[in-house]
Amino acid sequence: MIEKLISYSIHNRFIVLLIAAGLFGWGLHSVQVNKIDAIPDLSENQVIVFTEWMGRSPQIMEDQVTYPLVTNLQALPRIKYVRGTSMFGMSFVYVIFEDDVDVYWARQRVLERLNYASRLLPEGVVPTIGPDGTGVGHILWYTLQAPGMDLGEQRAIQDWYIKFGLQNVPGVAEVASFGGFEKQYQVTVNPNKLTYYGLSVPQVIQAIRSNNNEAGGRKFELNDIGYVIKTTGYIKNVEAIEMIPLKTVNSIPITIKDVATVQMTGQLRLGIFDVSGEGEAVGGIVVMRYGENADEVIKKVKKKMLEVAKGFPEGMKFNLAYDRSELIEESVSSIKETLIEEMIVVSLVVIIFLFHWRSALSIIIQIPITLATAFILLNAFNISSNIMSLTGIALAIGVIVDNGIIMSENAYKHLSHRYAEEMAKKSGKL
Helix, strand or coil: CHHHHHHHHHHCHHHHHHHHHHHHHHHHHHHHHCCECCCCCCCCCEEEEEEECCCCCHHHHHHHHHHHHHHHHCCCCCEEEEEEEEECCEEEEEEEECCCCCHHHHHHHHHHHHHHHHHHCCCCCCCEECCCCCCCCEEEEEEEECCCCCHHHHHHHHHHHHHHHHCCCCCEEEEEEECCCCEEEEEEECHHHHHHHCCCHHHHHHHHHHCCCEEEEEEEEECCEEEEEEEECCCCCHHHHHCCEEEEECCEEEEHHHHEEEEEEECCCCCCCECCCCCECCEEEEEECCCCCHHHHHHHHHHHHHHHHCCCCCCCEEEEEEEHHHHHHHHHHHHHHHHHHHHHHHHHHHHHHHCCHHHHHHHHCHHHHHHHHHHHHHHHCCCCECHHHHHHHHHHHHHHHHHHHHHHHHHHHHHHHHHHHHHHHHHHHC
């Protein structure tokens, strides 16, 4: 088989050159479209299920949320194992699938199982699936620099303006907010006053809920014009909550302000985010979607940040805390320089060692063709250009020319013997 292939190649040099040129051109295209990242993604094929039930202890979360979810998700097909962890007010369940399972197939199966498992959870507790990212999907961290603006206002801008703007970037799975204060209306009930008026905490909660909604009416026609009637009752300020009635005593309404104190404050926090010891800050983490090109996604996010910044209040701007593109550029640039240096050094060694330009050229020309073909295979197996893959290619350059040198020397040896035999025959005839 090998002899036939060699014989065919020798007698059809044009076809061999055409195939080599085609591989080289395809390889150049593969280099341009190949995904670029600093490090390979070796994270597990997992789906994260997050459940929030604020105010509950870790033991309650474990018994009533984490345990039911873990026991039900274990029945999923093609999983390795299921891990669960519980903390104050939060539960995390990590479903680890086999490596060859498609991530979106896995997410779909988890969603189907959650529809069944949700009935085992307490009322009002809804589990959600985490973003379709990986453990190395955090590609960009940023903070907001806004002198003179309080942390609550900064967090509101991050949650209701910046986050929605950056989530529209192709390849972004999630923009996770951190730091600052999440604004909320806080009602502090006085138990003594509740007892005095004969009220309970559930009554206060129900009164606030029922007064913070809209009610639909009907269509009313007047003079051939239709009007849609509705009542708007959304709470817009502290005073609106204070005036919510709870009950009537001797024709006098008892309101929220009679039994509680209402104020605008921040949600309970379990920690703070500090930047370089200079104080608290508000920001976000851009999480890349599974299988995307990190370098391209970061460039698109930065471009979008310039557009989003146009709507900032005066004095506010972005401050990049972590930017993987710098690591990507430095890593890939360093490996590229090493590849070029190795190609030059190997070519010089081959020329000096063989000292025959045609033999050396036949070997040296294999290097770019082989490297280009390597990127075709990288794209075929969905492997990005990173430190590991490019270093492997760099180490393989020496192996590439070894076979060529051996084959050239072997061919030269056989040709020499054949030439010597022919000369001997001619000498004998003479």
